[in-house]
Amino acid sequence: MRFLFNLGVLLALIVAIVVWALVPWYVVVALAVLFGGWLMLSRRGKQAASVTGVGVSTLKQRLGSSSVVIVGIAGVVGVLVALLAMGEGYSETLRKTGSDDTVMVLRGGSASEVSSVLSRDSILVVQQAAGIAHDGQGKPITSGEIVVAANLPVKGGAADDEGSVQLRGVGEGAWALRPNLKIIAGRKFQPGMRELVVGQGAQRQFAGLEPGRDVKLGAQTWKVVGVFASGDAMDSEVWGDADVIADAYRRGSSRTSVVAKLTDAKAFDTFKAALAGDPRLQVDVETTLNYFSKQSEGMSKVMRVMGITVGTIMAIGAIFGALNTMFAAVAARAREIATLRAIGFRGVPVVVAVMLETMLLALIGGLIGGVLAWLIFNGWTASTLATGTTGQLAFTFKVTPGLLWEGLKWALAIGFVGGLFPALRAARLPVTTALREL
Amino acid sequence: MKYFHLIWAALFRRKTRTILTLVSIAAAFLLFGMLDAVRTSFDQAGKSANGAHRLQTGSKLSFIQPLPQGLGEKIATVPGVKSVAYSNWFGGAYQDPHNQVFTFAVSDNYTDQYPEVAVNDDERKTFLQTRTGILVGDKLMEKYHWKVGDQIPLQSNIFPQQNGSKNWTFNIVGVLHPKEASAGFYSQIILMHWKYFDDAVQKGYNNGQVGWYVVSVADANQADRVAKAIDALSANSDHETRTQTEAAATASWMKQLADIGLIVGSIMGAVFFTLLLLTGNTMMQAVRERTSELAVLKTLGFSDHSVLAMVLAESVLLVLLGGVIGIALAALLIPGVSASSGGMLNLPTVGANSWLLGVVLMLAIGMVVGAIPAWRAMRLNIVDALAGR
Numbered sequence: 014m015r016f017l018f019n020l021g022v023l024l025a026l027i028v029a030i031v032v033w034a035l036v037p038w039y040v041v042v043a044l045a046v047l048f049g050g051w052l053m054l055s056r057r058g059k060q061a062a063s064v065t066g067v068g069v070s071t072l073k074q075r076l077g078s079s080s081v082v083i084v085g086i087a088g089v090v091g092v093l094v095a096l097l098a099m100g101e102g103y104s105e106t107l108r109k110t111g112s113d114d115t116v117m118v119l120r121g122g123s124a125s126e127v128s129s130v131l132s133r134d135s136i137l138v139v140q141q142a143a144g145i146a147h148d149g150q151g152k153p154i155t156s157g158e159i160v161v162a163a164n165l166p167v168k169g170g171a172a173d174d175e176g177s178v179q180l181r182g183v184g185e186g187a188w189a190l191r192p193n194l195k196i197i198a199g200r201k202f203q204p205g206m207r208e209l210v211v212g213q214g215a216q217r218q219f220a221g222l223e224p225g226r227d228v229k230l231g232a233q234t235w236k237v238v239g240v241f242a243s244g245d246a247m248d249s250e251v252w253g254d255a256d257v258i259a260d261a262y263r264r265g266s267s268r269t270s271v272v273a274k275l276t277d278a279k280a281f282d283t284f285k286a287a288l289a290g291d292p293r294l295q296v297d298v299e300t301t302l303n304y305f306s307k308q309s310e311g312m313s314k315v316m317r318v319m320g321i322t323v324g325t326i327m328a329i330g331a332i333f334g335a336l337n338t339m340f341a342a343v344a345a346r347a348r349e350i351a352t353l354r355a356i357g358f359r360g361v362p363v364v365v366a367v368m369l370e371t372m373l374l375a376l377i378g379g380l381i382g383g384v385l386a387w388l389i390f391n392g393w394t395a396s397t398l399a400t401g402t403t404g405q406l407a408f409t410f411k412v413t414p415g416l417l418w419e420g421l422k423w424a425l426a427i428g429f430v431g432g433l434f435p436a437l438r439a440a441r442l443p444v445t446t447a448l449r450e451l
Numbered sequence: 452m453k454y455f456h457l458i459w460a461a462l463f464r465r466k467t468r469t470i471l472t473l474v475s476i477a478a479a480f481l482l483f484g485m486l487d488a489v490r491t492s493f494d495q496a497g498k499s500a501n502g503a504h505r506l507q508t509g510s511k512l513s514f515i516q517p518l519p520q521g522l523g524e525k526i527a528t529v530p531g532v533k534s535v536a537y538s539n540w541f542g543g544a545y546q547d548p549h550n551q552v553f554t555f556a557v558s559d560n561y562t563d564q565y566p567e568v569a570v571n572d573d574e575r576k577t578f579l580q581t582r583t584g585i586l587v588g589d590k591l592m593e594k595y596h597w598k599v600g601d602q603i604p605l606q607s608n609i610f611p612q613q614n615g616s617k618n619w620t621f622n623i624v625g626v627l628h629p630k631e632a633s634a635g636f637y638s639q640i641i642l643m644h645w646k647y648f649d650d651a652v653q654k655g656y657n658n659g660q661v662g663w664y665v666v667s668v669a670d671a672n673q674a675d676r677v678a679k680a681i682d683a684l685s686a687n688s689d690h691e692t693r694t695q696t697e698a699a700a701t702a703s704w705m706k707q708l709a710d711i712g713l714i715v716g717s718i719m720g721a722v723f724f725t726l727l728l729l730t731g732n733t734m735m736q737a738v739r740e741r742t743s744e745l746a747v748l749k750t751l752g753f754s755d756h757s758v759l760a761m762v763l764a765e766s767v768l769l770v771l772l773g774g775v776i777g778i779a780l781a782a783l784l785i786p787g788v789s790a791s792s793g794g795m796l797n798l799p800t801v802g803a804n805s806w807l808l809g810v811v812l813m814l815a816i817g818m819v820v821g822a823i824p825a826w827r828a829m830r831l832n833i834v835d836a837l838a839g840r
Contacts, residue, residue: 081732088725092718122548122617127515128609130656162513164693175693176707177514231512232691262516263689323482323718330478330722334729337471341736398708403515405707 022437026430033426038418057361064353064366068346069373075345078338082371083378085331086427090382090420092327094412095390096320097419100313102411107309107399110245111301113278115190118271118288121295125308126160126270127403133266135294139273142291144284146274148189154274156184159255161262162403163230165219178215179250179404180230182258182268190272194247199224199239204254207261210239214248214407218396222251233261246305249396249407272301311400328427335431339371343439350439351447360440367436368429375428379421386420387412454757458765461741469769472733476773477780479726480809484781485788486715487805488798493711495799499633501567502697503671504533506678508664511691517660518690523558525684526666531677533669536561537661539645543605543619545595552591554605554641556648562586562627564665567634574599574625582647584624590638592626599623605641611653619651632799666694723816730820734766738824745828746836759829766821767814774813778806 051058072079111117118139123129131139136157145153159182167176188194188201202208211222227234235253242248255268275284278300285298299307343350350363391412399406463469508526510516520537527535536558543554559579562570570578570586578584587597597603601623611617621643629637649657668677678694685692695703705711738745745758753761782801789798801809 077735078732081729084728085725088721092721095717122606122608124544124548124551124608128542130609162515164511164513173695173699174703176703180513231510231516232687232689262512323486326478326482326485327722327725330475330482330725330729333471333475333478334725337468337475337729337733340467340471395710396707398704403513 022433026433030426030430033422033429041422057359060358061362061365061369064358064362065369067349068342068366068370071346072370075342078341079374081338082331082335082374082428082431083381085334086375086378086424087382087385089324089327089331089427090379090424091386092382093320093324093423094383094386094416094420095410096323097317097416098386098390098410098412099395100316100320101413101416102395103316103397103406103408104306104309104313105411106406106408107246107305108302110247111303111305113281113300113302114275115301116273116275116281116284117299117301117304118273119269119297119299121297123297125400125402126158127162129269131157131268131271131296133268135296136268136271138291138293139271139288139296142273142284142287144275144280144287146276154186154189156186156190156272157255157268158183158187158270158272159259159262159264159267160269160403161258161264163251165228165230166221168218168220170220176219177398177404178219179402180258181247181250181252182255183252184255186274187252187272190274191243191247193245194241194243196239197242199237202238202253205257206254207233207235207257208238209235209251209253210241211237211251212248213240213242214394214396215251215404216240217394218249218405218407230261246399246402246406246408249405308400308402312397324423328423331427332431335371335375335427336434339367339432339435340438342370343367343435343442346439347442347447351442351444354442354444355448364436364440367439368432371432371435372425372428375424375431376421378428379424382424383412383417383420387417454761454764458761458768461737461761462765462768464741465737468733468736472730472769473773473776475729476726476770477777479722480774480777480813481780481784482722482777483719483809483812484778484801484805485785485798486718487808488781488785488801490711490715491802491805492798493705495633496701496705498698498701499567499631501565501631502633502701503674504667505564505697506666506668506674506681506694507697507700508666508681508692508694509662511682511693514663516690517657517662518664518692520659520661522685522690522692523661523664526664526681529677529680529684531668531670531673531680533667534560534563535667536564536665537645537663538665539648539657539660539662540609541643541648542607542609543641544608545603545605548606548608551608552605552641553636553639554607554643556645557642558645558661561642561665564667565634565637567629567631568637569628569630570625577624581622581624582644583621584644585621586625586627586642587623588627588638588640589629591641592623597623599625610648610656612651613653615653723812727816727820730766730770730816731823733769734762734820734824737765738762738828742831742836743839745831746833749831749833750837755829758831759825762825762828763818763821766824767817770813770817770820771810774809778809 052062118131119126119129120131140153140155145155147153161180162177163180164175165178167174196210197213199210202210209228216222221228222237224237224239226237228237259265259268275281281300288294288296288298353363390410393410394407395410396405396407510518523535523537526532538558538561539556541554541556543552544550545552562568562575578586603621603623605619605621607617607619612619627637627640627642629635645661649659666681668674674696678696681694682692748758778801785798785800
């Protein structure tokens, strides 16, 4: 009988946690309000509130063991939020790189810019297609771009320590296509010259990318003339004139992609249809927003899975820590609880009181963990080799309110599980034996 | 050792508490075991005895820039070079363009450079005789249920054939069996003939170029000198090269991929800090409860130091028990994790080094955690303790 009851509780618990993981914040707020109302208004609720009050007021005497719950849960939430913030920052950086009124044209079937090749003829056709916006002089706002890689010495590394940076050769329209990109030092490169402008992320990572300095790409010497900031994936790139870069990499007149500005986001279908209907072309068209979001998909999924796996294992540890503490707390207060029961308090207020106490500790732990993760990791810069690019992509961790909320939900769930079984034990305590103890 | 049963009995005096604590410790060391496997797999990449004899020569400009094929003959004449093979990135995908399979177009002697990857002699012979033949890694064969003799389609996401189609057809003629954990990568790849690739690919895409050279040196100690000599061959040309030992090249890629050491280190720091507190709390409770028992032990004639040692031993035993369970669990789970990741993660099982590091950590944590309670137990005044003061 006892066993069946416990099994039932366990099953109900699993269902409850699954539901908990799915509910949105307003349902949680509504639940909290309902529960608060029950505590204030009903008879049982008032009893539960007063028992909780007694428990919480004695927390100070159990500081050591209570802090186990708090620190344990703070650890889980901190690590979880930090790992999720990494994935969030990564996909955010790539997502921001695109917009829904610029398009990227690649050769059909290409997984990414770097594996695409477009001939000069097809580029000319693409640039004349319907739906593309034109500038003041009536020229289409487009840029035939070539994406390659360059080896550059890493900052702070050994002399032989070289990393890969994505080198983008751009056409005239590139600046108008990315209005968020600003030159923050020096100037733009001059078309036809071996000049480079570098993203601020690339400048942070690689040595010698200061304006006025010369860098060696293979056997050639290029001059860095400026630094730009864009706040997205472009920050990790180095830009030069498309013709000069194509020449240096022996690519002739071919390019890897065409980026074009549409008259507005709705023109995408017209543009896509125009290219699809042209027998001279075999190309894939996507908005840049779509293209960059897709590039981030695989990696951000890996990061998320990693965060949740680590979080789950840590959460199991924390749950057992909380169980331990709360069992000890219930045991220490056995006489007090038995007295309450003897003078007529029913099981529910006792259960609620122990649960509330645990969840309060969990909430404090969750808040501490979340705040710590935010303080330490928000804005932290990391870099990785991104899929679909040829160089390192620098990104910053992003601790969003959504992630903090997710962390709090985890904390409360851990507190709930950790408090439930000790609470049931407290409610089941045989009154007579408990009173006789000691 | 003769007090073992006493320590054991003390440990399981409160079964619930001890078991709950054990599970927490096991969870922490489970995480340790798995993360350490990830770290080792990053560390070990490229570090094998055979790898020390291999150099990789690529374009100095960037890893995507090809080199002329004629350079191979010149490299072969550099003193200290045993043999030269070359390879190209093909970028294959099976069935779905997103279902990438690492495919390389390689020279005929390519597999000779990798003695740690076994190919049986008959299959090697057939490979050399079959223009469209490919060698496939053993895990990949299993994953797609391929058999030797099958004809399979592969899409290249870069290279079209002469007729413009990017769908290529190959015949599986043999299987690559890596003999060492460090060569695990070779169970996930496909090797095709460079000659066939260069002939069949549309004009203008490859033009007889190779992606990189794999050079075997006669003496691993001479590797650096040979590397410099190879790079000197093409100095000031339009195809300057950069030659590194396999270990250095792989380490550089891994470092660019992620600072795994830092990530693993910070997670484990948070985990062990929490664990210290949790286990410390358990031990404090345990000693506090047993104050009078410890006093009795002392009355019976146990010295202060043996009481100290017994409490310390108890806490070390607690952490050791939980820790060993945790790492053993990790060792059990890791093959499953590797399998379910579909070849993306290839984690080694928990190695001797991880076990050693784990046990050292367990001992250290056990000592730290037991220190204060043990100190208290040692300083216990018999009269006060028995009087309950």
